[in-house]
Amino acid sequence: MAAVAQQTSGRVSAREVAVWDPLVRLIHWSLALTILLNGTFIEEESKTHEWIGYIALGLVGLRLVWALIGPKHARFSAFPPSPARAVNHLRAMLSGDKTIHLSHNPLGALMVYNIWASVIAIGITGYMMTTITFFGVDWVEEAHEVIFGWLLFSVALHVAGVAFDTWRSGVNLVRAMINGRKTIPYGREVE
């Protein structure tokens, strides 16, 4: 039945699949905004800086809860942290496999966990700097700065990765993170 649908109605058209729900998208862009603000415009030693930092932590926390109780594509099970899978994905890409992942692909998954972990580490070290025990302590401040530098590098890599995967797979990933739907080119398998 579905095969017939593909043959006759799908011959020249791609198909749209709803992947990213509104909460995932909202959290994604809000987090990006917090990183942009705290990394550029907002003064480092200000209350605003602290608050944006805590909001970023809150956003990641919210996303983690959603990954436990949310819809299919948002859950951890849809993009498990697995270096082995990432390597397989890399091999598959190099051998020309065109399968499209609806949720984060294994490489994207690693990046996502990396970004979340970095934001958490930055937030925690930031909080530590407000406590008497760690106030003015060098390693905390340095860790905060170094991990933030790593985060910026990761974001640059993330943007490049999204651009590359959009080109390779033919699925507009940026638009998908705006309106929630991935437009799969005709004839592609999804997973």
Added chain:
Amino acid sequence: MRKLALIAMMALATPALAEDVTMDSILGTTMEEVQASLTAMGYEVRKAEMEDGKIEVYFVRDGQMGEVYVNPQTGAVTKLELKG
């Protein structure tokens, strides 16, 4: 001359008085001097660095955290932040 005045001041200040750092404090013209002044006042110095041409020192005392910015030319406090 300045250094002598400072040393004299430090000699006069007794730890028991635990003098407070204020916007009128004269703390020193180098990082070492500022740190020494603060320590003499009973503060625990956590960190010192240069920021925007000023000497910045992080200190802690009696559960209170603070940052002080000192002008290296005059030795005077330009900004004082006390938290907690």
Added chain:
Amino acid sequence: MKLRIWPAKTKEKRATVLAGLILLQAICALFFIGDVIEDFREDGHLDNPHLLLESVAAIALVGGVIFLMIELRGLLSRVSDMQIGLDIAQGHLADIIETFFDEWGLTSAERDVAIMILKGLDNDSIAQVRKTAAGTVRAQATSIYSKSGTDGRAQFISLLIEELLADNQHLGSAEAALNAKTTNAASPDASGETT
């Protein structure tokens, strides 16, 4: 293709609003939790009434966030079911079209062309997509009209629309299948997602 940030369908709009509310409530919860932590650090205990009120507010907000998340998940699952139903209905319509193509004895190339005509592509566009000459497409189209007993493009299209509208029995069975499929938990194979 339009870039739609604000969704057109009501349920999708509702889902977006819910998501926004979850975010706002979470930030409010963060604010109160922060206050509680700060006050706790200063006092060391949680018995003062101001602190108690803040704790209650924080807990209520967190509870609200979790509840709304569960609501949102339910809403999204209903939207997804509707989409699956639509896909199934479309699949059945494809069946019906296939039946007509069988009746008329269209070749597989002619079927492709016929579908594109139904989609509103003109001959030149069809030739581009199929990477053949415009003349080939014209010949195929002529054959299609002849086999279906129509005079040309407009009549061919309206013929199929009439047949689809008139043939309520087919659409009725599509509806029955739709109900059957949506009462079972939707599985990926039931939708149009796989080949």
